[in-house]
Amino acid sequence: MSGSGRELLDRVRRGLASGEGENRLVELIAAGEAPREVFRLFAAEESRIVPSDQRSFLYLAARASEPGAREFFAGLAAGEGIALGKLAALADATGLDEQTLKDYQPLSGCQTYPSFMAWMALNGKPADIVVALNANFAAFGQYCATIAQAMREHYGFSDEACGFFDFFGTPVPGADEQAAAIADSNETTGEAATYARLFQDYELQFWNTIADAVR
Numbered sequence: 001m002s003g004s005g006r007e008l009l010d011r012v013r014r015g016l017a018s019g020e021g022e023n024r025l026v027e028l029i030a031a032g033e034a035p036r037e038v039f040r041l042f043a044a045e046e047s048r049i050v051p052s053d054q055r056s057f058l059y060l061a062a063r064a065s066e067p068g069a070r071e072f073f074a075g076l077a078a079g080e081g082i083a084l085g086k087l088a089a090l091a092d093a094t095g096l097d098e099q100t101l102k103d104y105q106p107l108s109g110c111q112t113y114p115s116f117m118a119w120m121a122l123n124g125k126p127a128d129i130v131v132a133l134n135a136n137f138a139a140f141g142q143y144c145a146t147i148a149q150a151m152r153e154h155y156g157f158s159d160e161a162c163g164f165f166d167f168f169g170t171p172v173p174g175a176d177e178q179a180a181a182i183a184d185s186n187e188t189t190g191e192a193a194t195y196a197r198l199f200q201d202y203e204l205q206f207w208n209t210i211a212d213a214v215r
Contacts, residue, residue, distance in 0.1 A: 015197065022204050060073040066127075125189050128190075130182045132193075136199040151165065
């Protein structure tokens, strides 16, 4: 793949910029106009997504041949473990107990992202996935930071209940440099932009499915 890893990251992110305003749910939450039920649905859906993504990242760490990529995916898997613990506080704050979560029937539009992530774990080239995820995480982090602020200002949630969004809404120092170095040291196939677009599409489908479910 021609060009440096940093140039590839920037190019992929620019390609995603046009879709950033298509998240209807975050806009409603930011304005305090979404019903409180959205947080209950979010916690229920994420209770399935987080463990699935964690297993996908662990599998990618095992598949990756380059040490930097292995470290990247192992770090993501560890982060999902932390996030799962923080998600429990949100579930509790929204009235979701263990039995309710067990009985919950997930929305198909919310589960396409982790399904694609699992497919990628089996079929994608690790270096391309690193670039695609790095671009997608930038938008997801912004969404989470916005939601964490709105949860406190408009919905009266405690800091503990906001912990999941605080965690993902806090930028990871050196994340861009790590992804660029992995792209530099591994041959990419040119699929990173395609993977990133699909991740973004499934990400937006997640948020907008919840928005449609509570309107």
